[in-house]
Amino acid sequence: MVKLAERTSTKRIQFTTTRFGQVEIDEANVIRFVDEIPGFPETERFILIPHKEDSPFAWLQSVDAPDVAFVVTDPWLFFENYKPTVNEIDLEKLEVAGGAEDSSDEGWVMLSILTIPKDPKKMTANLKAPVIINTRNNTAKQVILSSEDYTTKHRLFNRS
């Protein structure tokens, strides 16, 4: 579900990851962050690894730092009224046009980073700082929304 179109070039790259061992992919599938992810200045290149077939989750795995990987999801699968307003500068930086209403055919996708504690029922999504990927050129940025409606922790499953 959270999957980017497969790209091919002539160059394949290999790198080591803590969770998935040795990974080899076509370099054209590497996602490059135009600004550092807060807290992770050491890595700007990532790849998206689907969790399982039909899973709403995927791993955003660093190419440069073996142990850095985030679980991500399409926020609208869980929060259908999510209305992120991304500031113009971030959109310009990513060469993405338009508002953040429907991403499917607009050449970009938005993903939320998840935090999964020991009890996975209590997992949360960071709706305050989603990741936007321009799917035309595979550049990305974790943007910070100015809206006070969203925080870094929204429960995905029932709060009871």
Added chain:
Amino acid sequence: MLVLTRKLNESIHIGTDIEIFVVEIKDDHVKIGIKAPKDIPVHRAEIYKSILEENSLAASTSEAALQNIGELLPEKPSKQDP
């Protein structure tokens, strides 16, 4: 760190295109206005910090953590408002 004293409605220039105003002073709250080019990100310090912290927490998810998640998911993920 440079420390300047300002009164209500006074301001400080940073470089040529950033200006910081003291808009309101009330009890222990100071309302600050910021004029800056739109490509300069301005955030409350604690928001940036909370994102930093959340990212660090999120990045420490083990592969095993996701293994059990399948059981939590209904056929289609449930939807709820934030």
